[in-house]
Amino acid sequence: MSKYHFLLTAILMAFFANSCTYTEKVRDGATAIEVKQYAVAVDMLQKEYEKSKSRVEKGRIAYRLGEAYKNLNKGEQSIRWFKIAYDNQYGWEALKEYAYALKQAERYTEAARAFKDLGIEIGSPYEYRREISACEIALGWQELKPEFEIELLPFNTSKAEYAPALYPNGRLVITSDRFLEKGEETYNWTGNAFSDLFIADPQTGQLQPFGDPVNTPDNEGTAVFNANLTEMYFTRCFGGGKWGEDRCKIMRSVKGSGEWMPAEPLPFQEENVNYGGPALSADGQVLYFSANHPDGWGGHDLYTSERQPDGSWGLPKLMTRVINTDQDEMFPFIDQDTLYFSSRGHTSMGGLDIFKTYKLQGGGWSSPYNLKPPVNSGADDFGFVIDYSLPKADDEVLFAGYLTTRREDGAGNDDIYRFVKRKLPPEPKKEEPEPQEVAYKLLLKGYVLEKIYEVPNDPNSVVLGRKPLSGATVSIKAGRESKTVEVGEDGRFEMELDWGQEYNFLASRQGYLKNAADFSTQGIGKDPNNPVQEFEIEIVLERIFFDQEIRLENIYYDFDKWDIREDAKPTLKELARNLELNPDIRIQLGSHTDCRGSAPYNQNLAQKRAQSAVDFLITQGIDATRLVAFGYGESEPEADCICNRCTEEEHQINRRTTFKIIE
Template sequence: MIRYSYILFALLFVALSSCTYTEKVRDGQTAIEVKQYAVALELLQKEYEKSKSRVEKGRIAFKIGEAYKNLNQSDLAIRWYKIAYDNQYGWESLREYAFALKQAERYDEAARAFKDLGIEIGSPYEYRREISACQIAQGWKDLRPEYEVEVMGFNSSRAEYAPVLYKGNQLVITSDRANSTGDDTYNWTGNAFSDLFLVDLESNTVSDFTGPLNTEDNEGTAIFNSDYTEVYFTRCFGGGKWDADHCKIMRSEVSGNSWSIPQPLSFMEEGINYGGPALSEDGQRLYFSADHPDGWGGHDLYYSERQTDGTWGPPQLMTRVINTEADEMFPFVDKDTLYFSSRGHTGMGGLDIFKTYQLQSRGWASPYNLKPPVNSGSDDFGYIIDYNAPRQDEDVLYSGYFTSRREEGIGNDDIYRFTKRKLPPEEVVQDEEPPKEIEYKLLLKGFVLEKLYEVPTDPNSVVLGRKPLPGSTVQIQFGPRKEEVTVGEDGMFELELEEEADYTFLAAKEGYLKNDAAFSTRGIGRDPNNPVQEFEIEIVLDRIFLDKEIRLENIYYDFDKANIREDAQPTLNELARNLELNPDIRIQLGSHTDCRGSSRYNQDLAQRRAQAAVDYLISQGIDPDRLVAFGYGESEPEADCICNRCTEEEHQINRRTTFKIIE
């Protein structure tokens, strides 16, 4: 699925690098690659003025738009994406133009652009949710606001985010200010690595948070227990012990007059990003986000219960009413109410802040969008309530803080203060009829889709989007019951769900690989405010391209090695799952090297690497008779370049692992 996204900050989403870029930047493309967006703009503007063809102008204009987007200047990004599209850059510039309009809260224009984009790629289905979200967000802007917001004066030109209350009238925040620990620069932002800082709200001064919590890695998104003797926070390791760079939740406790050396929580798995911890009021439940492959998709919310020995139990995936196929993160607990940010629920642009609460049935209510002015077209997250803050007048219910990336702020991510006031009561129209008994329903819409490729006959070309796949069959199983449906022209099937039930779906169509999906109604409570709850799932079927090589992404080998690295296992696990679902196919695993080294050496290395992939699939239970290993060596390069003139990027393109269906 094509999806507009950019990285909020390094702490939760990307692997870290402790290297700085020291070579002088000489062109706009290089400046973009090393995230020096202000430098890129100056260089790209000169390149644009010198360019003579429309195609070249479109390419450069798109990069200028990318630079302005990352500098959080949406109006200028909109202008340059439109120039790129008018100069034949294509659907990608139209997509970024539409999302930039949405971020700028120009919702009517954004909806029209998304409609044009669906027509451009050949699938109005792909952006139907975005069009609907634009229409809803425009309506929210016309409502009476429940909140007043103001940006805090302690923000700087750098990122400040994820506030949490601390002793007295203080906050602990996360920031990549220049005085963060260490001398290195984080490549994504061009700023320092992030640390925890202490804010004195009376003086608006910011100082380092003392103790061993901050290191030369990225730290942030902290939470303290009620008496401030225990802290949980996120640290993204820069390699070493963790083998790959991933974010972990750390714990420290007061030891004498200082904090103990932080330790990672024991339940965390290698290769998974964990972050954004939040504690329940009694300190016995820890909420957090993780991008575990067994989740519903993206970053999901989980919780863990404290055990009698003080350790934390195994993570429990939260209900599907909260988690979506996109990102849910930054939880905050206020008694029985859970606040969090999401890209998957209907929102105004990027991450939006939602709240839900536990129902009497012990399930969770449908998430409620806090709407503007707390939410905006930009990313909004890190919401907390401060009940001890002084109230200006009796109309104030409570106040607190949140983070936003909106353009009118001081820097990048900024911390805002909100005040919630009592709204005048709305006029109630008396209903003369007696209230009817509430009828609760859980409804599911499922869609069977296929991918749209930029080159329809090439499965390695860019995926433009998805479109409905009519005539597909779907086998539905829940408990001992089974049924089969055939989808219509819209690719859709509908189902009324039972409560506290697990469903599995297996979709199939001749000429396509079967694929499955799952849905659970466990933990979805009966919400009187939303008695009919609707959900969606999507099942994408891959077309069978017989005897055609398909690149397997994210499979890399160490130099002169053939063993399967841990970071390659998720891709091969997915391939193993496809083979389980499609027992009648046989595949060839192929390995290609770059041109460096002798032909004989490369042939041998490629064969060993292909066999290693086959051996891994066999270890996952796949019948060896269905697998063939073939080493191509350097014989079939994908990048068209002379060996001694190939760039490192072109060499990487040629070093690839593939599979093809041979029968």
């Protein structure tokens, strides 16, 4: 997957990597990987591999070569080197990368076998069961007669071209990170320019910048226009910090005196949430978009907003669970009553796949339908738009349009293709069975899981995956009704759901922290093509490690400061949620400083930092008697470095906050 995909995935995942320029000369392959100079890394690592003597060293270098080729979009080479890394004892990480690389290369039989081996390796066949199933399904899809034809457009280059939007006179407005002019600043994650909007002619291949004031030094992309071309909506990612720190917002620009005016973010957008991929209904009254809001179903979800009588946009509404999953849904395109979008959560052929759903007569949306190959592939497929103005070559053509994909047979990066949808030949007539009344059902499979740690009794070690947890009970509330069920040996419980109902689940087991999940059947329609719809939820329980420090990720403090930064609040809010679900536990919030400054000063600073975390939890409604603040100062550094030789990153690691359950 491309790194610059807000616009593919910073919608998906906030935006990219560090924007600081790396000026020192790269002297080894590991550093080249770290600073994203993958082409440089390949040459260095090849030489280092030839000189390496031990299997462990060979495995480590081979894994980095796999990483480099993966980011250069050279799938077969990445497969080869991840396999070499695994064979040379690099471990489960190499096997995982190998399995996903095989899937993206559409080598599904080998991928399914690798995923099966990976499940055995980490101790949980459960973890990759969906991937194995998806590989088997994709194999069957490859045997079907294709409904679409696709062709690469002439303006694609080795840079990124993606997310086409329809524009007058047969033109497109696309997103690209190609350079506008020589000497332009480079965006270090990609090694290319910051992304901008361009006007492209699919027939001639000519391209020109969309221009000021829409394009700025920030990243712009994924545009959409209203029918009379007086409004445009697009995504802009502000900032340039580490991955996850940029904030992506949907911008609106209006045309005044024939020119596009400076864009403003839509007012309903919240801080610390990424928005992107806007789409408009034909009448311009409904806006579709994606956002990674914490109140969503998981990952990036699709939302709608309705235009108000005063022309403003109403508060976002989360789309139904039949569309949104616990993974990513994004890049919507609405065609009358049919919604096209890309998803990782529904069964896909590799990365993002393009799906369609339509509004049902009785309300709600139909079950999403995978468009299958050649529209979808093992790569990321997204940015699907229909252009009814395109001429039809013959009467068998239903419609045509454009999509984005990142396949190895393209121009070398994300590329835009033209597609044509044709009529399929009629199937042989079958004797029609007598019509029967359709029995509609909604079935839910729930799983209670626990994490698998690389070091079994160390909750700060790497999480290898999850496995089913037997012996748990689940309390279920739906309206005024409630019941409790016990999960089986496979950690599973099953139930039939009512239509238009909200469900709350609370799972518990002795020795574990309770955890909750929600599920809603609101907006799920009765689909005659899929009368029995099945859904899944997963509830992960954390084992209780008494009197053992557990690091709280993403809670850092600025040098010589103790206030809670904005980027720390989501983690502390999640901790507050866990404390609410487990009212019988007390915790100690611990704070550690780096080694700069005197020991007494650092002790005092650490105490202030720990107290700041406690005070924040109190503002979230947690009883102060359940919280203890303790400052460790510099006494227990995590980074293994001599103080005057520690890097700024190592100092930041030492400025950490932890918690431990004390009763």
